Amino acid sequence: MKILLTGASSFTGYWFAKALAAAGHEVTAPLRGAPARYEGARAQRVRGLAGEVRLVPECPFGAAPFLALIGAENFDLLCHHAAEVGDYRSPDFDVAGALATNTRALRPVLDTMVGRGLAGVVLTGSVFAPDEGAGETPLRAFSPYGLSKGLTAAVFRYRCGEIGVPLGHFVIANPFGPLEEPRFGAYLLRTWREGKTAEVRTPRYVRDNVPVRALAEAYAGFAAKIPGGAAETRLGPSFYVETQGAFAERFARETRARSKLACALDLAEQSDFSEPMVRINTDPIRLSAAAEAALWDEYIETALAGV
Numbered sequence: 001m002k003i004l005l006t007g008a009s010s011f012t013g014y015w016f017a018k019a020l021a022a023a024g025h026e027v028t029a030p031l032r033g034a035p036a037r038y039e040g041a042r043a044q045r046v047r048g049l050a051g052e053v054r055l056v057p058e059c060p061f062g063a064a065p066f067l068a069l070i071g072a073e074n075f076d077l078l079c080h081h082a083a084e085v086g087d088y089r090s091p092d093f094d095v096a097g098a099l100a101t102n103t104r105a106l107r108p109v110l111d112t113m114v115g116r117g118l119a120g121v122v123l124t125g126s127v128f129a130p131d132e133g134a135g136e137t138p139l140r141a142f143s144p145y146g147l148s149k150g151l152t153a154a155v156f157r158y159r160c161g162e163i164g165v166p167l168g169h170f171v172i173a174n175p176f177g178p179l180e181e182p183r184f185g186a187y188l189l190r191t192w193r194e195g196k197t198a199e200v201r202t203p204r205y206v207r208d209n210v211p212v213r214a215l216a217e218a219y220a221g222f223a224a225k226i227p228g229g230a231a232e233t234r235l236g237p238s239f240y241v242e243t244q245g246a247f248a249e250r251f252a253r254e255t256r257a258r259s260k261l262a263c264a265l266d267l268a269e270q271s272d273f274s275e276p277m278v279r280i281n282t283d284p285i286r287l288s289a290a291a292e293a294a295l296w297d298e299y300i301e302t303a304l305a306g307v
Contacts, residue, residue: 001227002026004075004113006061007082007124008053011036011180012172014045015216016081017023021052023220029068029076030059034084041179042119048179061291062104070112076227078113080124083152088145091145098148103155110163119227122168124148127208132171133236135206135278142275155295157232166242167194168226170219170238173281176303177212188251188263189303197264204270208280218285236281258300 007013008029021026035046049055059065061082063139071114084098100220110118127133128142139146153169160167166303218237226233240247244269252263255283287295 001076001224002074003028003077003079003223004070005029005053005079005081007080008049008055009042009046009210010081011041011045011177012124012212012215013081014049014179015177015212016079016225017049017053018284019213020079020223023224025224026058026074026222027053028069029053030056030061030069031219032060034058040058041181045179060101060104062106062109067105067108067112070109070116070204074116075113075118077117077120077122077223078109079124079223080156081124081183083124083149085145089143091144093144095144095147095148095151098145099155102148102152103159104173106155106159107163110159110165114163114165118165120166120168120229121156121160122170122226123151123153125171126175127171127236127279129153129171133173133208133279133281135280136276140276142279160201161231166226166229167232168222168229169232170222172215173208173210173233173236173238173298174277175210175215177299185251185299185303186187188248189255189261192255192261192263193304195262197266198248199266199268200245200248201249201268202272202273202275203243203267204229204277205244205275206278206280207244207247208238208241208266209247210237210281210285211292211299213295213298214239214285214287236283238281238284241280254296257291259295259304262290 003025003029005017008017017027126149128146130141131139168294188198216239221289222235252265256263
């Protein structure tokens with residue numbers, strides 16, 4: 001298939017683009033900015049995609065260059081992975097602004113692409129959006145960012161139904177792996193490299209941590225089934241369903257097995273319960289023990305080299 005994938009410079013977007021290309025699809029990836037202006041992990045990801053997918057610089061979703069692109073070429077599938085993230089943890093996150101960016105010119109985009117043979121849409125969602133995944137009820141949004149993702153899904157559902165194009169909703173939990181943003185894993189490894197004890201402040205939250213390569217393979221398989229399929233299809237891949245304390249201990253065991261680090265942990269007495277205690281996805285990914293070990297091999301080796 002000819003696939004138009006937005007958001008390919010993001011952590012998960014990078015792996016989705018590689019998985020789609022590896023599956024034999026012709027992937028075009030419009031970028032918001034110019035590759036020369038990207039820094040850090042995002043710049044590494046863009047360099048890593050060169051030669052595997054076609055990159056189109058300075059072509060944000062719904063903007064004039066994007067409309068020109070889809071007006072001149074035919075695509076079988078639109079994979080809309082790009083989303084306004086900003087400071088996603090902030091209580092002041094601009095929900096309305098994010099929704100406007102995520103759905104900019106959606107109706108004309110769909111009209112144009114369906115007129116040129118579009119057979120389906122895949123939208124990336126978040127388990128942190130309202131009414132996603134499983135956990136304590138009500139399944140409220142974790143944050144204004146999560147709310148923006150839920151509203152984006154609602155607009156896509158309406159517009160795709162209005163025009164009669166199949167919609168696949170691919171819901172992400174907590175991905176981890178090579179070239180991720182410098183968050184939890186980077187903190188643990190940096191602390192252990194310094195010979196210190198890493199503190200986990202919210203060890204009692206139950207979350208769903210998913211190796212990004214496994215997630216990307218699930219995405220590619222899911223995307224291939226959307227054209228000509230049901231009006232709406234959903235998949236929420238799940239892998240390590242456990243407390244964050246248990247996942248940190250798992251991370252420590254896997255790192256000790258692949259390094260000489262002591263990987264000391266302090267699971268704090270949790271006092272912050274501002275988020276739901278449990279939020280997980282519901283569609284388990286199955287891997288062999290060898291495949292799971294290989295994912296950890298790659299992750300730890302890459303992460304230690306970059307810390």
